[in-house]
Amino acid sequence: MAPPDNPAPLPKMKFSLDHLPPKKQRELERVLEILHEEFEDALKGSSADWKKRGRILKVILFGSYARGSWVDEPHTTKGYRSDFDLLIIVNNKKLAEFEPYWNKASDRFMHDRGIKTPVSFIVHSRREVNEAIRRGQYFFTDIRKEGIVLYELDDEPLAEPRPRSPKEAYEAAKEHCEERFLLAEEFLVGVETYLERGSNKLAAFMMHQAVENAYSCLLLTLTNYTPPAHNIKFLRSLAEDQDRSLVEAWPREQATHRAWFNTLVEAYVKARYSKHYQIDREALLWLGECTQRLHKLVKVACEKHLAKLAGNAGKD
Numbered sequence: 001m002a003p004p005d006n007p008a009p010l011p012k013m014k015f016s017l018d019h020l021p022p023k024k025q026r027e028l029e030r031v032l033e034i035l036h037e038e039f040e041d042a043l044k045g046s047s048a049d050w051k052k053r054g055r056i057l058k059v060i061l062f063g064s065y066a067r068g069s070w071v072d073e074p075h076t077t078k079g080y081r082s083d084f085d086l087l088i089i090v091n092n093k094k095l096a097e098f099e100p101y102w103n104k105a106s107d108r109f110m111h112d113r114g115i116k117t118p119v120s121f122i123v124h125s126r127r128e129v130n131e132a133i134r135r136g137q138y139f140f141t142d143i144r145k146e147g148i149v150l151y152e153l154d155d156e157p158l159a160e161p162r163p164r165s166p167k168e169a170y171e172a173a174k175e176h177c178e179e180r181f182l183l184a185e186e187f188l189v190g191v192e193t194y195l196e197r198g199s200n201k202l203a204a205f206m207m208h209q210a211v212e213n214a215y216s217c218l219l220l221t222l223t224n225y226t227p228p229a230h231n232i233k234f235l236r237s238l239a240e241d242q243d244r245s246l247v248e249a250w251p252r253e254q255a256t257h258r259a260w261f262n263t264l265v266e267a268y269v270k271a272r273y274s275k276h277y278q279i280d281r282e283a284l285l286w287l288g289e290c291t292q293r294l295h296k297l298v299k300v301a302c303e304k305h306l307a308k309l310a311g312n313a314g315k316d
Contacts, residue, residue, distance in 0.1 A: 012157070013060070014148045019068050023116075030114040031084065032059060032151055038105035050092055057126055057154065058089040060147040063241045067146055072117070080247055083237040086121035086150075087143055089129055096123040098229075120237045122227045130159035132225070136168075139225030166313040173221045173309055177302045180217030184210050184295060191288060195281070204267040204279045208232060210291050211264070214298045215239040218246070221302045230268045233261075243301045249294035260287055 017025050036056065043054050063085030064070040070082035088102075095101055102123060109119040124132075132140040141161040164172075190206035208230075215235035216226040222242050229235065240246045251257050260283040270277035 013144070014066075017061075017148060017150075020065065024065070027115050027117055028061065028084065028150060030112060031086070031109065031119055034105050034108050034112065034115075035059065035088065038108065039101060042101045042104070050094065053091070054095050055091045055153055056088060057091055057152065057156075058087075058149060059151040060087040060089070060143060061085065061150050062087055062143040062147040063238075066148045080252065081118060082241070083118040083120040085238065085241065086119065087129070087147065088121055088123040089126050090123060091126060093125040093128060096125060096128075098123070118237070120234050122229075126156075126158075133159045133161045136162050136164040137224045139219070139223035142223070166309065170306070170309040170313040172224055173302075174306055176220035176224070177217060177306060180213050180220060181295075181299065181302065184213035184217055184298075187213060188288075188291065188295070191284075191291075195284060195288075200279050200281065200284060201267075201271040201277060203284055204264060204277075204287075205271040207284070207287055207291055208264055208267040208271070211235075211294060212268075214291070214294050218242060218298045218301055222305050231265065232268075233265050239298075243297075245301060246294065246297050249297055250290050257286070261290075 017028065020028075039054075039056055043051050046052060061084065064082045065084055071080050072082060073080055090096060098106075102121070106119075106121075109115055129140055133144055144158050144161065187206050187210035191203050191210060194200075194203035194206060211232045212230060212235060215232065215238070218239045219226040219235070219242065227234070227238070236246075236250070250261055260279075263279050263283065264287050266277065267279070271279075
């Protein structure tokens with residue numbers, strides 16, 4: 001059945017954080033302070049007109065803390081803790097570049113004593129977000145539907161989505177899944193090759209790519225979006241918010257295992273360009289087991305989602 005030509009508009013976005021404990025609300029207040037401080041500092045002294053006019057238009061909380069399904073159990077055996085997931089909307093696409101405008105804020109989130117909850121965020125221009133919503137891109141339409149506005153410069157609403165037909169949804173998800181999962185598996189073959197050669201740094205880079213593409217596969221299949229990012233800790237947070245079963249891929253209870261994962265996070269750049277980057281075979285073998293487990297979990301989650309979409313589209 002085709003979607004209606006004029007679907008009912010979505011309700012207005014939410015603004016209340018009353019469902020969150022007071023300490024979480026205070027943390028988010030501090031997050032907003034840091035975002036504005038660092039953004040203003042990054043633009044200070046610029047002579048370019050587009051920078052002088054640079055503005056944060058909206059900051060929207062999405063994911064588990066917006067839905068009320070967060071987990072905050074850092075002291076338990078699994079040691080899992082949900083992130084604050086934020087969409088930052090700016091008035092110019094150039095301002096979405098991470099390194100010049102948002103890197104310092106990201107670093108401060110990790111070290112500020114007033115923020116105990118991990119913070120993950122993506123940055124897009126209003127035009128990008130509205131175009132994605134109009135195309136029916138699930139990631140952004142879900143934010144439009146479930147997100148909570150923490151800050152806005154003006155009250156201009158986000159666009160209304162154009163629902164995709166069940167057939168369109170299925171075909172797009174199937175294409176994403178096939179392409180990205182194959183790529184993730186190919187990188188795992190590269191890991192084995194470089195391990196056999198004793199090239200630990202290149203094995204780490206290949207494993208990073210095997211993990212990155214697995215998470216991108218899940219995000220694209222389930223939401224038709226993956227952020228333009230190589231930080232697998234960030235991608236892990238987004239993917240685990242979509243399907244909590246993925247948490248099982250990475251044991252978090254031991255400090256050594258957490259350190260090894262962080263070493264893998266650094267591999268995208270340092271394994272290729274830093275002579276000081278080191279990772280031993282024991283770490284690589286453990287990370288390889290986790291990556292293989294991740295691939296299996298991603299495959300199951302994507303196949304389950306595709307089966308649901310196929311049913312909606314009337315496919316056998």
